[in-house]
Amino acid sequence: GTLDLYAQLSFSSPGLLGSPRAFRALFSVPIDQFKSSRRAAELQQRVAPFILRRTKAEVAAELPEKTELVLHCPMGSEQRKAYDACEAEFRAFLEGSADEDVERNTLHVLRGLTRLRQICNSPLLLGGEHVGADASSKLDVLLEQLESIVPGHKVLVFSQFVSMLTLIKTALAQRGIGYAWLTGSTRDRGGAVKAFQEDASVRVFLISLKAGGTGLNLTEADYVFLVDPWWNPAVENQAIDRAYRIGQEKHVIATRLICPDTIEEKILQLQDTKRSLSGELVKSDGAFVPSFSRSEWLQLLAH
16 A cells, blocks of 8 residues: 555655655555545656566566466356355345445455355355355366376465365365465475475465465466355465565466356446556555445445
8 A cells, every 4th residue: 555655765765755644644545445546646756766666568578488377167066056145135234234334344244245256166265154065166167277287287276265276276286286374373384485486396386365465486386276266366376476476487387267147247347437546656555445336336346
């Protein structure tokens, strides 16, 4: 966020951005909370002479080719049944609530959204609610993809849900596919990275999006799978950039797994509107979740 920028420039160019209090009022609140494009432009103009920023486009000649794909994973009957039941419950809440009630009950809305997204991965992520519906079209497709990748290539697999990574981990172990593991609770991050980068038998790196989406150099990988979409495409791009960065010598293939006719397709549509902001100086911290009215949430559920 903007406060990170303030801290960096206060060190390199003291006084440029004024006092912390003034900067917060003039830039941080308008940009971070209210997405003010005018304030963002003012900030960019002020700091531009003091920042040397090389974008991916500017160093493209130093990087190999990158291909981004969307792979549809149609649900089976049991998984679809679980999804439809959850969606009907969420829709009933929205239709039975006044606009102000929906705005006040943001936790209820987020819970409904999260449950739908979890079922797109696997109904097992809901615990005991849908015990019989254990099929996961995404897991099936992912395993098929992983087994088709020839030896000598390494793979990053990102998910926002550690419980989904656990399902994948179990399936990999059953198939004898070596993997490394990195989540927010991983203590030896360096050891996990070293194992993936240096051990030829470790072909897959399972990473939670928030724990490993930034700050890692994983150029041994040339395949990236994003198991579930996030509202802000910048977060996904940062994950892909763990492999697609200076030092990468191979063609990188990044694949997004999407269940058709679900909220995941709507998230992809929202990402397209969000991408227009991706070139701004101040990047989102990834906490973005859309603030919608009741009617807009209902539209999001429409097939």
